[in-house]
Amino acid sequence: MDFEKECEERCSHLNEVIRAYLPKPEGYAARVIEAMNYSVEAGGKRLRPMFVLESCRMYGGEEQDAAPFLAALEMIHTYSLVHDDLPEMDNDEYRRGKKTTHAVFGAGMAVIAGDGLLNFAYETVLRAIAEEKREDVRTRKIRAACLMAENAGVYGMVGGQCADLAGEGKSSVTAEELWYIHKHKTACMIESGLAIGAILAGAPEKDINRLQKIGEDIGVAFQIEDDILDVRGSAAELGKSTGKDAAENKATYVSVHGLAQAERDAEKLTREALSLFDSLSAENEFLRALIQSLMTRTH
Numbered sequence: 025m026d027f028e029k030e031c032e033e034r035c036s037h038l039n040e041v042i043r044a045y046l047p048k049p050e051g052y053a054a055r056v057i058e059a060m061n062y063s064v065e066a067g068g069k070r071l072r073p074m075f076v077l078e079s080c081r082m083y084g085g086e087e088q089d090a091a092p093f094l095a096a097l098e099m100i101h102t103y104s105l106v107h108d109d110l111p112e113m114d115n116d117e118y119r120r121g122k123k124t125t126h127a128v129f130g131a132g133m134a135v136i137a138g139d140g141l142l143n144f145a146y147e148t149v150l151r152a153i154a155e156e157k158r159e160d161v162r163t164r165k166i167r168a169a170c171l172m173a174e175n176a177g178v179y180g181m182v183g184g185q186c187a188d189l190a191g192e193g194k195s196s197v198t199a200e201e202l203w204y205i206h207k208h209k210t211a212c213m214i215e216s217g218l219a220i221g222a223i224l225a226g227a228p229e230k231d232i233n234r235l236q237k238i239g240e241d242i243g244v245a246f247q248i249e250d251d252i253l254d255v256r257g258s259a260a261e262l263g264k265s266t267g268k269d270a271a272e273n274k275a276t277y278v279s280v281h282g283l284a285q286a287e288r289d290a291e292k293l294t295r296e297a298l299s300l301f302d303s304l305s306a307e308n309e310f311l312r313a314l315i316q317s318l319m320t321r322t323h
Contacts, residue, residue, distance in 0.1 A: 027313045034310075038070045038077065038094065045095035045148055059129040059137035060144070064102045067120045073098045074314065075217030076224075079235060082308040085225025089161060092152035093168055093220050096145035100176050101213055103141035104185075106134055113189075146173070160226070168220045175212040184208025197275035203244070206277065210250075211243020231304050238297045242315055245293035248286050249318065251276035255283065294319045 046064060049057040073094035080090040109116040109124040110131055117127050126134035149169045156162040174180055188205045191197045218235040227235075255278055277286045294316065301312055 025309060025313065027310070027317065030310055031314070031317075034074055034077075035070050038073050038098075039065075041091050042070070042073065042095045042098050045092060045099075047144060055129075056133060056136050056140050059125055059133050060140045062128065063106050063125045063137060063141065064099065066122045068102075070098065071314075072101050072213055072217040075214065075239075075311075076221040078308055078311040078314070079218050079221030079227075080225045081221075082304075082306045082311060083222055083225035083227040083231075084306075085221065089152075089165070089224045090221055092148050093165075093172070093224065094217075096148040097172060097213070097216060097220070099141045099145035099148070100172070100181075103138040103145075104181060104213075106138040106141070108185075110134060142176070161224075164224050164226060168223045171219060171223070172216050175216045180208055180212035184210070184212065191275050194275075197280065199280055202275060202277060202280050206244045206247040207240060210247040211240045214243035214246065215239025228305055231306070234300050234304060238300050238315070241293045241297035241300070242318060245290045245297070246318055248277045248290040248293075251278045252283065252286055252290070254278075291319060 042064065046061050047057050049055075049061065076094035076097060077087065077090050080087070105119055106125045108114050109119055110126050112131075116124055118124060124134075125137055129137065146169075149165070149172065153162060153165045153169060156165055176182070178186075184205050184207070187201060188209055191201060191205065215236050216239070218239040219232055222232050222235050254276065277289070281289065297315055298312065301315060
């Protein structure tokens with residue numbers, strides 16, 4: 025398997041699927057919809073929607089069932105980036121190699137563009153549930169939507185963001201607090217991707233539980249790698265500024281544990297995730313390679 029080629033083809037396909045679910049910029053709301061669509065279409069690895077599609081495929085699910093959920097998950101992820109980049113938050117000028125939403129449309133429009141994406145994500149999955157005629161699939165879609173909402177809310181990503189902000193005013197952040205931040209701010213959305221696809225496909229309960237744990241492991245490892253790349257990565261490769269965490273004296277896995285320990289822990293979590301993946305009742309060669317590739321990424 026040519027992993028890079030497969031990844032590129034899947035990403036291109038996902039871009040088409042996601043684009044089909046975006047609202048049309050028209051009427052008095054045209055400007056905010058333009059900002060919403062600009063944010064989503066700025067690019068990215070489409071990692072979370074890729075997890076949805078591949079885990080659904082792994083258990084024999086249909087892409088038509090996964091499509092609205094993977095699009096919605098990317099909308100939620102993008103809204104979090106739009107808000108994260110705001111002047112009152114990280115104040116970033118570039119994201120995915122392009123000007124951030126607030127830099128192009130203004131901070132006020134960026135705020136409501138993020139709000140619009142979050143709400144439109146829920147509109148998208150609720151519409152898919154309302155239109156579903158198969159009772160068993162409808163039940164799975166409701167469960168998937170509940171998991172998506174929980175992992176995006178105060179018990180998930182929003183809670184992680186809250187703890188991250190609260191930590192900025194502290195003289196030190198404990199290892200336990202940092203793990204909570206990484207688990208909730210980043211890993212919850214990756215966990216959503218892996219578990220939602222499996223839920224939609226009717227995967228065994230044991231596998232769904234293991235996929236959620238895999239999501240936690242690789243999600244935290246992914247954020248550790250982000251912290252590492254902020255230290256030694258390049259802005260050209262990352263498509264965003266580097267060194268900001270250290271400049272702002274922000275707690276990261278590297279600042280709390282040191283670079284060497286951060287590298288060891290990211291590798292350990294990835295190994296654990298792969299071991300769990302190999303214990304699943306179904307196989308997906310590409311998905312396994314995707315999980316493994318996150319350890320060696322440069323952006």
